[in-house]
Amino acid sequence: MNKKQNNINKKINKESIFVFKDDSFFWSIWQGFLYRVIFNTFLYLGLIFFFFLLVLRIERWYNLAIIFFLFFVYVFIKQNFADLSLSEKNLNKKEINLAQFLSPKAKSILLETKNVAINNDLSLPAALLSILIFQREVIESLAFLDIFSPEIQEMEKCLNQEKLKERKKISKQDYQAFLEKICYGAFIEAQSLKRNSIKTEALILSLYLSQDPQVISVFNLFHLDKNDLRTALEMNRLYNEKGMEVLKGLADKKEISFQPKRIKVNRSFTSRPTPFLDLYGTDFTELALKLKIGVMIGHQQEYQSLVDILNRQGKRNILLVGPAGVGKDTLVSYLALNLSKDRIPAGLRDYRLISLPLSSLFEDIQEPLEVFNRLTKITKELLVNRDIVLYLPQFHNYKSLAQKGGFNALDTFQSLVNASWVPIIAAATPEDYRRYLETDSIVKENFEIIRVKELTTEESITFLSFRSLELQRKTRIKISFKAIKRAVNLAQRFLGSIPLPSSAESLLTEALEGARRQGKKIVKEQDIVDLVSLKTQIPLDISSEEEKEKLLNLEKLIHEQLINQEHAVQLVSSALRQYRTGLVNINKPISVFLFVGPTGVGKTELAKTLAKIYFGSEKTMIRFDMAEYQDKRSIYRFIGSPEGESGGVLTEAVKSNPFSLILLDEFEKAHQDVLNIFLALFDEGRLTDNIGETIDFTNTIIIATSNALSDFIKDEIEKGTEPQKLSDVLKNKLTNFFKPELLNRFNEVVVFRPLTQEHLTEIVKLKLRALSESLMKNKKIELSFGEGVVEKLAQLGYNPIFGARPLDSVIRHYIKDNLARAILKEKIGSNSQIFFTLEEGELKTKINNI
Amino acid sequence: MIINKTLPGYFLKKVGFYALGFLKTYFVDGRYFIFGIYQNWFAKLEYKTGLIVNFRYFTIPLWQEHSIPAYLLSIPYRIIKIIIGIIILTILTLFFGIIYLLWFLLPFYLIFKTLLP
Numbered sequence: 001m002n003k004k005q006n007n008i009n010k011k012i013n014k015e016s017i018f019v020f021k022d023d024s025f026f027w028s029i030w031q032g033f034l035y036r037v038i039f040n041t042f043l044y045l046g047l048i049f050f051f052f053l054l055v056l057r058i059e060r061w062y063n064l065a066i067i068f069f070l071f072f073v074y075v076f077i078k079q080n081f082a083d084l085s086l087s088e089k090n091l092n093k094k095e096i097n098l099a100q101f102l103s104p105k106a107k108s109i110l111l112e113t114k115n116v117a118i119n120n121d122l123s124l125p126a127a128l129l130s131i132l133i134f135q136r137e138v139i140e141s142l143a144f145l146d147i148f149s150p151e152i153q154e155m156e157k158c159l160n161q162e163k164l165k166e167r168k169k170i171s172k173q174d175y176q177a178f179l180e181k182i183c184y185g186a187f188i189e190a191q192s193l194k195r196n197s198i199k200t201e202a203l204i205l206s207l208y209l210s211q212d213p214q215v216i217s218v219f220n221l222f223h224l225d226k227n228d229l230r231t232a233l234e235m236n237r238l239y240n241e242k243g244m245e246v247l248k249g250l251a252d253k254k255e256i257s258f259q260p261k262r263i264k265v266n267r268s269f270t271s272r273p274t275p276f277l278d279l280y281g282t283d284f285t286e287l288a289l290k291l292k293i294g295v296m297i298g299h300q301q302e303y304q305s306l307v308d309i310l311n312r313q314g315k316r317n318i319l320l321v322g323p324a325g326v327g328k329d330t331l332v333s334y335l336a337l338n339l340s341k342d343r344i345p346a347g348l349r350d351y352r353l354i355s356l357p358l359s360s361l362f363e364d365i366q367e368p369l370e371v372f373n374r375l376t377k378i379t380k381e382l383l384v385n386r387d388i389v390l391y392l393p394q395f396h397n398y399k400s401l402a403q404k405g406g407f408n409a410l411d412t413f414q415s416l417v418n419a420s421w422v423p424i425i426a427a428a429t430p431e432d433y434r435r436y437l438e439t440d441s442i443v444k445e446n447f448e449i450i451r452v453k454e455l456t457t458e459e460s461i462t463f464l465s466f467r468s469l470e471l472q473r474k475t476r477i478k479i480s481f482k483a484i485k486r487a488v489n490l491a492q493r494f495l496g497s498i499p500l501p502s503s504a505e506s507l508l509t510e511a512l513e514g515a516r517r518q519g520k521k522i523v524k525e526q527d528i529v530d531l532v533s534l535k536t537q538i539p540l541d542i543s544s545e546e547e548k549e550k551l552l553n554l555e556k557l558i559h560e561q562l563i564n565q566e567h568a569v570q571l572v573s574s575a576l577r578q579y580r581t582g583l584v585n586i587n588k589p590i591s592v593f594l595f596v597g598p599t600g601v602g603k604t605e606l607a608k609t610l611a612k613i614y615f616g617s618e619k620t621m622i623r624f625d626m627a628e629y630q631d632k633r634s635i636y637r638f639i640g641s642p643e644g645e646s647g648g649v650l651t652e653a654v655k656s657n658p659f660s661l662i663l664l665d666e667f668e669k670a671h672q673d674v675l676n677i678f679l680a681l682f683d684e685g686r687l688t689d690n691i692g693e694t695i696d697f698t699n700t701i702i703i704a705t706s707n708a709l710s711d712f713i714k715d716e717i718e719k720g721t722e723p724q725k726l727s728d729v730l731k732n733k734l735t736n737f738f739k740p741e742l743l744n745r746f747n748e749v750v751v752f753r754p755l756t757q758e759h760l761t762e763i764v765k766l767k768l769r770a771l772s773e774s775l776m777k778n779k780k781i782e783l784s785f786g787e788g789v790v791e792k793l794a795q796l797g798y799n800p801i802f803g804a805r806p807l808d809s810v811i812r813h814y815i816k817d818n819l820a821r822a823i824l825k826e827k828i829g830s831n832s833q834i835f836f837t838l839e840e841g842e843l844k845t846k847i848n849n850i
Numbered sequence: 851m852i853i854n855k856t857l858p859g860y861f862l863k864k865v866g867f868y869a870l871g872f873l874k875t876y877f878v879d880g881r882y883f884i885f886g887i888y889q890n891w892f893a894k895l896e897y898k899t900g901l902i903v904n905f906r907y908f909t910i911p912l913w914q915e916h917s918i919p920a921y922l923l924s925i926p927y928r929i930i931k932i933i934i935g936i937i938i939l940t941i942l943t944l945f946f947g948i949i950y951l952l953w954f955l956l957p958f959y960l961i962f963k964t965l966l967p
Contacts, residue, residue, distance in 0.1 A: 023856045023860050024860060027856075027857075031857060034857065035857055035860065035861065038857075038861055039861060039864070042861075042865070060964060061964065063959075063960040063961070063963040063964045064960065064961065064964040066960055067957055067960055067961070070872075071868075071869070071872050074868070074871070074872045074875065075868045075872075078868060078871065083867065083871075265913070266903075267897070267900040267903045268900060268903035268904060268906065268907040268910070269907075269912045269913065269924075269927075270907050270910050270912070270913065270914050271913065271914070272913040272914065272915075273913070349903070349906075350903050350907075384914075385914075386914055387914075
């Protein structure tokens with residue numbers, strides 16, 4: 001191969017040449033068999049012979065037998081390992097023989113590959129994959145990617161389906177080239193996995209480099225991403241590793257068993273005893289040593305700032321500001337771990353880190369003000385020490401705890417805060433910081449703020465991959481890597497009010513609990529999707545065939561209840577289909593439409609119909625009559641009062657039902673300031689309410705209706721202007737009613753066409769059918785209509801100005817009123833048949849009681 | 851032909867490889883193994899005895915009490931701690947030194963005993 005290694009691993013000499021030299025790979029089956037017989041005879045004979053020499057204690061040869069027996073034991077053990085390990089001394093050579101790094105299992109798999117390829121007419125990489133997918137460690141790892149036995153069988157079928165068109169003889173050169181390529185790739189992968197030899201895991205990963213179309217198509221078909229597979233292999237290894245310490249945080253710290261009291265000072269005895277502080281505080285450095293707390297993923301930047309500030313001259317007080325669960329405690333416990341291991345700048349060595357939550361000072365207290373006495377004593381102790389870092393979690397509590405005379409607990413710390421030799425690390429959430437601490441002069445003058453950011457998606461996935469191992473060990477239920485990835489993505493999208501990784505971790509623990517209840521052995525991606533759907537009431541997955549059918553025939557279903565307006569129906573249906581298949585922009589509402597057209601043409605009706613068909617009921621629609629929001633202050637009805645006394649109708653409705661249809665009727669009638677709040681909403685799918693909470697609108701369809709320019713629309717339609725052209729012209733004209741930036745934020749401005757007499761006839765039919773069905777269902781009365789009745793009602797209800805609106809009143813007057821009278825006069829009852837006919841232009845009823 | 855010329859050669863090469871590997875494992879890897887345990891114990895005992903920190907804070911009085919009695923107390927205290935630390939760590943070093951020496955000499959001793967019983 002003579003391929004030169006470049007920038008792959010610093011351990012390898014840059015001038016190294018890679019070769020694959022192992023004659024046994026090119027032997028026939030018989031030669032291989034013969035070699036194994038010779039070698040095993042040599043080994044076992046040697047072992048037995050020297051063992052007997054030792055047992056029989058034959059003088060003179062006894063001592064030599066020890067050496068040779070040890071040698072044969074060495075060979076016996078060595079057989080299960082690669083010839084050489086991937087260590088620096090073995091890699092720093094001019095010529096590296098890749099065959100020497102193969103584990104015995106990897107070697108036998110590669111030997112078998114050739115036979116499988118020949119017998120099944122497969123390419124060599126495809127043959128290798130077909131063997132690898134049945135190896136125990138690969139099967140177990142694939143389970144972390146939600147790929148189980150049926151899918152593995154399917155994979156094998158896929159590989160065998162595409163046999164090579166022509167039976168090709170595999171030449172020695174082909175096999176040599178394949179071995180060189182695969183082993184080189186596996187060598188790189190084994191190094192990145194930090195393995196000491198080339199094993200099965202490295203072989204399967206190296207197949208991604210093979211570029212074999214058959215192998216790549218199988219990987220694509222089963223969504224086997226290389227990085228995901230690598231993580232799954234690593235997770236499986238850690239899962240099976242016994243006695244390994246996985247991620248532990250402060251949350252895992254156990255109660256320390258009773259220990260006799262002792263004076264706690266640092267190792268150099270430069271700190272003074274702090275018995276009072278020890279009584280109420282927790283020594284994090286001691287915990288870090290005993291319980292191995294302090295593993296940290298991400299937050300490197302914040303940690304560096306923390307250390308830099310602690311190590312500088314002058315005041316060294318720090319306030320960590322970040323949402324609850326973001327990792328403030330983790331940062332501090334990581335510092336404790338480094339303090340205990342001396343992995344810290346020299347100026348901070350031999351420091352103790354002590355946490356003092358205010359709540360601990362309330363233990364066994366008679367009088368609340370006693371807390372101040374305790375704090376004063378602790379302050380005195382700390383002031384004579386120079387080797388203690390004090391950690392104050394939930395720092396705002398110190399500020400909010402006040403005693404008579406106006407002093408708060410923070411004032412008690414004033415002298416401590418001013419003393420540069422006692423560094424304080426405080427922590428608060430952004431809300432508490434804003435509310436209690438931002439304006440406080442002690443905080444402003446003495447504390448350096450470090451904002452603790454949420455972990456990135458990648459960091460959260462890494463964190464949870466490790467964390468899940470701990471959870472799996474406790475519950476004996478596996479968590480698939482796909483479930484972890486999905487939990488992080490969905491938590492970030494739908495549980496944005498809680499930072500990562502806490503939000504995703506709580507999803508995983510909840511899913512684990514669910515799995516335990518149902519007796520499942522693994523938490524899969526689908527479990528997470530179902531859980532989030534349940535929690536947020538947002539359908540995330542099309543799980544039923546019924547829903548698929550409904551989505552595919554949405555237009556037809558809508559038209560069963562709505563006449564005309566094909567263009568609008570098609571647009572709305574298409575938007576919903578795209579959303580449910582995950583093709584929409586996730587940072588915007590599903591779709592924002594402006595329906596314009598004369599009154600009574602079906603704008604509101606379409607929204608109602610859609611809500612009924614897809615969202616379950618008309619009642620689930622969030623409807624606003626915008627004519628009620630004509631003054632400036634009505635904005636607060638939408639988003640809540642600035643004083644925070646009442647919530648906003650819009651924000652509260654979407655908060656409790658995030659997947660919904662919002663109808664903004666007669667949109668043009670609202671006040672301009674009210675319309676302005678929709679600018680950001682339409683654009684980013686978010687709205688901030690009165691208490692500063694961001695409400696997510698990305699799972700809503702927003703339909704605004706307007707009667708503006710009705711006459712113009714009617715004239716243009718009569719002239720025969722095309723709908724698209726009319727929509728464009730209309731957009732320009734609508735600038736008299738709406739700001740251009742607002743109009744631009746609508747996905748579509750949909751023109752509703754006026755209804756004709758024929759449309760009205762169809763609408764009458766729909767309405768009468770609905771009435772008949774309702775009567776039959778509720779009163780068991782059969783209703784039927786004779787020839788010309790429908791047309792007569794349509795004629796009576798037709799009004800070019802009001803569209804289909806008068807129809808309801810016509811049906812009420814001519815049909816429902818007659819029915820009501822008949823019911824009251826007890827002319828009709830259950831099982832009656834009522835027949836409406838048209839006689840000499842008049843509507844008549846015939847009753848038939850069975 | 852079942853037996854080709856590479857087969858015996860391959861076998862002998864393999865046995866030779868294992869023989870060299872055995873010697874390397876015994877003398878080189880054995881040394882790393884013993885040294886690794888030694889390093890681990892050394893770090894643990896150094897931490898316990900506080901040897902380096904007592905050196906570093908030699909001039910700083912106990913509990914940072916900057917008074918004459920404190921200095922009078924702290925200097926002998928630190929000297930004692932340092933001496934104890936040095937003694938413990940020296941014993942540890944000697945112990946592991948002897949272990950390695952025995953390990954290294956054992957094969958030669960066994961051969962010697964075989965040749966000159």
